[in-house]
Amino acid sequence: MFIIKCPYCGERDHSEFNYGGEAHLVRPKQPTELSDDQWAEYLFMRKNIKGLQYERWNHSHGCRRWFNVSRDTSTDKIHSVYKIGEKPSK
Amino acid sequence: MKKKYSIFALVKNSLSYHENWQRAWRDPEPKSRYDAVIVGGGGHGLATAYYLAKEHNLKNIAVVEKGWIGGGNTGRNTTIIRSNYLWDASAGMYDHALKIWENLSQELNYNVMFSQRGVMNLAHNQHDVRELKRRTHANRLNGIDCEWLNVEQVKKFCPIINCSPNIRYPVMGSTLQRRAGTARHDAVAWGYARGADAMGVDIIQNCEVKGIKRNGDSIEGIETTKGFIKTQKVGVVAAGHSSVIANMAGLRLPLESKPLQALVSEPIKPIIDTVVMSNAVHAYVSQSDKGELVIGAGTDSYISYTQKGTHEIVEGTLKAILELYPIFSRLRMLRQWGGVVDICPDASPIISKTSIKGLYFNCGWGTGGFKATPGSGHLFAHTMAKDEPHALNEAFNINRFISGDLVDEHGAAAVAH
């Protein structure tokens, strides 16, 4: 049960949020140009990192905003949160 | 040669106060090279080694295990075994496993306590009924035993289920696979380990893989905490950690590793003689031979390797249990734990070659791998030995994610198995 600091609302209980998977996977602007392999890379293949992962969360039961989180998946410790379009604060 | 286990052996050994039992398996140091190395000493990995040695007479085989054998999901799951899957590919593969289960204790001379007490999947709404009947028909035409029970029959087969029409999600029927059931999880790992060891397989514990050495597109060996091991064939059966190994080889897999939790009650006298699962009312339960109720449900949604899930999952699971079995309310949770399960987008496993020659993956079993252990090992051994899939695991190749030919078993997997 994490406490997640929504960049808009501040610290809230885990249960107010939804997980959105690996962050910074940009949907190809021209999918039709891609080979089946390349499309599969975007669609299915994941880093599934053990360690520091950049991931998406949605404050779905609060302000409904999506944002990014950097979290160590081997300890669940959250290192930083940052808005969509921003770079993770090191 | 291993001495046979039997009641007579027990009596005989009792005379010498059990001081003359053989080791179940050796504790060797790794050799410098092997014909094949299995990464991961869980049930699937040990079974793979066992069948490689037994059916493909590879003798120079090692199983390397980061911790202790059977210490991952093999020793953490709720031991449900069934084969009532929807799609032909799954049904074929899981029933192949079930058939091996039926004689596994004798095959291994190790009592894995496979108990065919039946598995029920309850329906709670129109959609469930439609989908479960669809599965029942598919199973029947695939030659897999599976019956549809109406509410009266459910009540009769498992009287403690709350079949009142007035609960929030009344039971509307159920499937029943009588050949399905449970087994003793540790025994499966130990039995395969003992069997593999007897055929000369080196089981190397506390040996973590640190890197995978490639020469262009083929495998040269693995770096481990016990040194470099040369080999041309590496079979990775690392469950939740499959992606970690894949990353060492520069591969990406369609996997997410998530926390799955289970719990047991304090032991009580026999109260439930079958396995009951429910999708809409999210939980499943059986009773161990020791008397503990063994309970589980779904995963958390986020990736984590901590082997810890959220309290809310446990609470939600027990909420469902009490909805179906109000008589359990005063029983007490003795122990709860978590594991890390690797889940594919189509809720089906990968038993496959990869783009790297000599590197094979057996992963993506999600929440339901235990039931497949013998079949998974058997098919993976074939795939590694022949460098091509067995007919029964062709559909579970990694390329399906490129072609789109998925084996979508979410219906079967909606609740952790």
Next chain:
Amino acid sequence: MLNFISPITESHTYNNFSMSEKTPITKINLRGDLENKDFASKAGKILGMILPNEACTTSTKEKITCMWLGPNEWLLVSNDTIDKKSNNHELERLLFKDISKTNLGAVTNVSDHYTIFNLSGSNIFEILSKGSPFDFDSEYFGDNKVVQTILNHVDVTIHRKTKENVDLYVRRSFSDYLWAWIKDSSRFI
């Protein structure tokens, strides 16, 4: 003449806790980008107030209260009830004309999307704490603050007017269930 039938048909009192529905109330969801000066000034002019720009804050004029729901989202609520017969939402008309029509933002009438429970008594937050992980003691949650959170798995918006007087917003289809749950909770204080 159509009957106006709100989902809650009773009021509830237990010890010194009581709960009743507030209706009919105009509720309008306002969307727009505060960076956009036109939007901000137009909205401000119509509402006669500056839109709250901080999480959990509200601002109130004699006719309406404006609650922060997100960086580009607000809930506007009329302070008094409106006429059931005409069901005229004057504010909606104004805002829609000047903000939605002009593509400055979005204006959506959600008057019946939400049901309002008015809670009063000395132990409101003790009752809410039976089902909400939010820290109602937190320094950020004083009077005239609003928070969106969950209450026994239901999404709610909680407007603390004072420690002993709270408006709780819940989607209409959930209101019957949540009402029963709060009622049951109040027995065990």
Next chain:
Amino acid sequence: MSNEYRLSSGGQINRSESISFKFNGRTFHGYKGDTLASALLANGIHLVGRSFKYHRPRGIFSSGVEEPNALVQIIKDQGKTDPNLRATQIEIYEGLNATSQNCWPSVNFDLGSINNLFSPIIPAGFYYKTFMWPANLWENVYEYFIRRAAGLGKSPTKKDPDNYDHIYYHCEVLIVGAGPAGLVAAKIAANAGKKVLLVDERPNFGGNLNFSNKDYNKINGLTPLEWIKKTCLDLENNKNIKILNRTSVAAYHNYNYLIMVQNLTDHLADKDKNDQIRQRLWKVRAKKVILATGSIERPMIFDCNDRPGIMLSSAVRKYANTYGVKCGNNISFFTNNDDAYETAITLHNKGVKINSIIDIREKSNADLPKKCDELGIKIYWKSAVIYTEGYKKINNIHVMSLSKDNSSVIGNKLKINCDLLCVSGGYTPAVHLFTQSGGKLEYNEKKHYFFPKKNTLYQISIGSCNGTFGLKNIISEAQEKTREFLSIKEVDRLDVLTPKGGDFENIWLLPSNKISGKTKSFVDYQNDSTANDIKLALREGFKSIEHVKRYTTTGMATDQGKIANMHALGIISEITNTKLGELGTTTFRPPYSPITFGALVGRNVGKFFDITRKTPMHDWHEKNNAKFEDVGQWKRAWYYPSDKESMYDAVQRESKAARTSAGILDASTLGKIDIQGSDASEFLNRVYTNAWSKLAIGKCRYGLMLNDDGMVYDDGVTTRLDENHYIMTTTTGGAATVMGKLEDFLQTEWPELKVYLTSVTDHFATISVCGPHSKKILEKVTQSIDYSDDNFPHMSFKHGLIDKIKCRVMRISFTGELSYEINIQANYGQSVWEKCMSVGREYGITPYGTEAMHLLRAEKGFIIVGQETDGTVTPVDLQMDWIVSKKKYDFIGKRSLYRSDTMREDRKQYVGLLTNDPKEILEEGAQIVAEVKSKPPMDMIGHVTSSYYSPNLNKSIALAVVKNGKKLKGKRLYIPMKNKTIEVTVSDTIFLDKEGKRLNA
């Protein structure tokens, strides 16, 4: 009343309040403040249970949560019996009725004890080695008997009548454990103005200080009890602190999230319980946590160390000081530390005979042993108990001297008669919660215990759970560490008197004069695992401690190894000679002590099991005898049977009426999303498969939404209300996920689009009126709308008024009939519905439910997402190519439609099926084959997705997905059922009104 073991004075029991209770059918008396254990001991009862495997007689061993033996079943009615409770924790009340478990016919004469005779051939793991032949006997014979022999107490067989509750709580400082350390910390924190929560699992605060010897322990000149009393009083008067007794912390999760259970009524007599909450689950978020969970005394491991009458020394002291009970009249001690001497002195001073103290140490010059010497108590230094006698109660011990290196026993064997043996093997810090929180332990080689080393959270451990022993050390540590942890400047110092202690020496497994194979030295009492079992496991190659634990079941009993684990580890480290520090511990898993399912679930049972969502017209449906269908959390009207009508007849009637006169449906559950913004059209282009830019204002269009994997995800009609304003409808089940998905794309993939989405699902009541008379009805219900076809054609919408109330009317149809959908503010919905009913009466308007709706759309071949589709179906498979824009550059899912598998010609495709016998109704989910084989397996080429008897066509119709279905029209296929095979012919999916004339009828 007998109470012959009750001391004449002393204890914290209320001797003026006598309480009667039943144990194994006999009536006893105790006092208010007794536990079941203390009351039984006062009556001379030690034997309370039988062990799990060998059914050996077992007595009360401890005085608290660590008790492995004294498990009892509380008998009430079948709904209220409690198995496996510890007699040491049950506070007695008038009417308490308890029995022993796992024994038959009685605890005194237990047939199961025959297992004890077989014990030589059933060592650890024996069941892995046998019961394999013949295979088919396992579950019916072997397992059957094993299961019945195993298990402890019995489950209730009726519903639990008690209430449980939950509460979230937030605090600055949580203190777990109210022993001396916890009390000191609490006082400091509360005085510093922090919001403090102090919890302890026991009814009284003070921990072990409650029963420590008052002559040797003083704080600021006060006796232990005086100091506890004063401190608790101060705390109660401090408004910053909340204090909970009978509250056990079950689990310590990440981010200082702790789960605890508060027991509120179990200690009360039924008459005092009323309707109160039995247990409350506390979900606590603490900024900082102070663990003061104390320590657990260890036993000694020697041959036959499990007999009734062998107890922990500290427990015996507690029974004497707290309950005024002497556990024996002629007492021996077996110890390796000074603590046992404090017990000896305490009992001696109460006039109980102490016949001997056997101490494995060379000598100790500490205060307490000296005192015992003075008192003339016989001490046997450098000696060990090697055996005990007495089947149901110990009656003597065998003692021999220890060799220099403690590896063997030497000299002559001495027999000492006694009726009680107090054992003390030193103390193990209770680090369970610390490790649960992710903290790492370190092993202290000198003191022989694991203690908290480092942790990642805002948390400290103080007192004996941190490996700090002796009142003086405990209190000064508590003060210093708390002060530092909470960054407080000053704390007033306390002046503590405590006896000077000696070292303690440790032998994990005591030597014996027998060959070890012949000894039964129990490590885990409840699971009957012995030192020999552990040796066997190691001998067989089970190397990891987790393996040994699982193979021998050591530490897996209901006490989760509180007594057993340390010695198991010690024995393993000795045999494998690995340093304990390297060996590590097994994982400490939650909960610390068992908690009821009831408490974990709270009030979320019965009607609160899950949310129930209702439409504005729900009450009307109920009043009109609707049967409801669960669709997600919604209750939807399924069908409206008239009194004797069957479901089938009702649905047939409703479906017929909808096409012949008029039908009315509650469609309020459909998701509705209000879409505004200058890029609204472009947004729709990207999320739907078809094109939207050209849709005229005032028009409606059907849309199909895919996942990016190309599979059908949702569908619905979207209406263009204005240039940049749309209202989208989604499926009932999909509403929330679609909204979420669209917001996701908008915020993360397409932030450049100026679009705002607002859910208005609950704002509108949606009433669909269809059938030949629907237009006439609508004309009377609404004002100011011209319903002429040219003004208001199919797939368009109008604003309207119903009695001054604004509404939107869409002319759209899911039944294929002329059909209108009224959307009006929810609170007017039921009134409008009633108006439609009264206006429609003359036209025979008939309310129809979801089942008839499904039938009607099937007649027209309209799909239902989730019924015709299952996440593996593309629009092309559905033969809906017409809705997939070829021109559009991209939309969600487009690329996936062009993968090798999704482009296959022979995929499963959407078709209609007609049975040769029009009366034959197929079963939904039935599988389809091209050729029937005599027996399975058969190649399945598809399955039936929908099937009904159509009252409007007077024949059965079905929809299906079939491999290569597009090409199979007119072909004959087969449906092999269990006991018959049904012939079907592949047909078009539209069974009725192909031309769509009825839309304008």
